[in-house]
Amino acid sequence: MSLGFSVDTLLPKARGGGQLRMGLVKLEEREWLQPAPDLAARAAGFADWPEGVQLTPEVDAPGRELAAMLGVAGALPEAALACHEDLCMLTKAEGEEVYRLIGAAVAWPSDWHPAEKIGLPLRALHAPIAGYEEQLATGVDRFMETLRPGPIYARCNWFIAATGERRWLPDLPPAEAFAHVTPENAGETLFVRSERQTLRRLPQTVAILFTIGIYVEPLASLSPANIIMLGKAVQTLVSGEGDRRGAPAYADSLIAFAQRRAA
Template identity: 30%
Template sequence: MSHALSSSRPLPFEQGPPRFDVGLAPIEPQAWLMPDDQADWLAPKNALMDTESDAVFASVTGSMPGQLEAAQLVATACGQSFDPGEPPLFAASRLVSDDLVLMEMREGAWTNTALCLCSPTFFSAHEAIGKSLFALHRPVPGGDPGLGGRISRVFSLLRDELVLERFNWTVQWSDARYTPDATPLRAAATAAALDAARDALHVRVERQTIRRLPQTGAVLFTIRIRLYRLADLLADQALASAFQQAWHEANQDVRAYKKWESLERHVAALLCDYAGNP
C-alpha cells in the first residue's frame, strides 16, 4: 500500500477496488496514533462506552498483562493517562478515536483476547472475542487459511518499534460509525428513493495498524474510521473518475462480501449525476 495514503485524506479507492490481501506498509512510530484527525468522535465514543460498555468491550481470562501493556503504549503515544479503575484496554480506548484489538498467541494461533469496538464495520465485539485470525477471516473470500495464514506470519515476524499500516474501504448507507449490524442500513437503502442517495451514501475508510508489544509479545491492532459523503467526493472530477473505476472493477466476490446489492442503484444514480456517465 502506498505511503501516499497516509495523508490527511486517505482515499484508498484511488488505488483500485477493495482487495483481500495483507497490503501492510511501515510507517514512522510517531505517526501511529497522533495526530488524531478523528478526535471529534471522542466525545460520542466515550458516551457510547458509558452506556453500552457490555456491548463494545470484551476480554478473556489471562488477557490483563497484554491489556495493560497496550494501554500504557497508547497512553504514552497520546501524552495522557488512563483510568486505572477500568479494564486497561477499555480505558485506553477512551483516549483515541481508534478501536483497539489485542491479539495474543493461544494454542498455536493468534487469537483475539480483548477488544473495545465502538466503530465496528458490521460485526460486534462479542462476535470477535476468542476467535483466531483464521476464524476472524473465514467470511472473507480466501480468508481461511489463505489470508489468515499470511497475516499470522506477519504477526509472528513483527519487530519491536515497527508499525505497519493498511487501508480498507466500503460504501454504506448513512454516516453512522457504530454499526455492529448492517441489516438496518441495507434495509433503509433498499426502501429509499434515489434522491436520498446524495445525503445518505458514504465511503467508509478503515485505517488499520499493527504493532508488537515487547513485554508480552502480544500484537495491538488498531482501527480508525473515516467517513466521507460520496456526493462530496464525486464533486471532484479526479476523485469521481477514480471511484467510478474502482466501483466497477470490484469483482463479484468483493461485491458479495461487502453486500453492495442494496446500494447498486443508488451509486449508479450518483455516478450519473456527478461523473457525467449514463
C-alpha cells in the same frame, strides 16, 4: 507512503477492487494514532454500546502495557477511551500456533460484534470475508508470525453504508437499507466508510495490537477522483464480497452518480 486521517486521504491508498491484498504501508511513530481525538465522542460511544468491550484474563497485561504507552492509567478499556481508534489485542496461547483475539474495546464497529469474535483465531475472525482464506490467510499468518516490536504497519479499506453513524451495525437487508437511494440523491444518501488500521507488536508482552480508526463521509463530499474510483471499484469486487457488502442494492446508483461527476 503514509496514511491520512480522513476518508479522502485514505481512499487513494485503499484497494480499488479485484483480488484481496493486505496493502501495508510503514508508519512513523508520530503517524500511528489520530492526533487530538474527540475523547467526549469516545466516551459516549462506549457508554452507548458497552458490549463493545470484551476482555479475557489474558489481555490484562498487554492492555496495561498499552495504557502506559499512551500515558493513561488502567488497561485496554482505558486505553481505548484515550484515543480515536478502536483497539483489539491478539496473542498466541502457550502450545498454540495461531493468534487469537484476547481483548477488544470497540465503540464504532463495522458490522461485527466483539462478543461473537472474542477468543477466535485469525482465520475464524475473518471467515465472513469472501476470498480471505484463498487469497490472504497465509500471508496474514506469516506477517503476524514475523512482526517484531518497533515497526508499525498500516492499511485501509472502504465500505458503502446507508448511514453516516460511526457505529455501523446494519439491521435491515441491503435491499431495504438502500431502497431510498437513487442516482440523483446518491451523493447525500450513500456514506463512504473507511477504516484506518494499524498493527504493531508490544515490546514487553509481545501481544499484537490491531487498531481501527473509523472515518465516515457522504459520497458527495469526496474528491471527484475518489468518487470516480469508487464507481469503478464497486464493479470489480471479489465474487461474493460485493454481496456481503450489499453492493447489488446500491451499485447502479453509485456508478451513475460517479459517471456524472466524471463527465
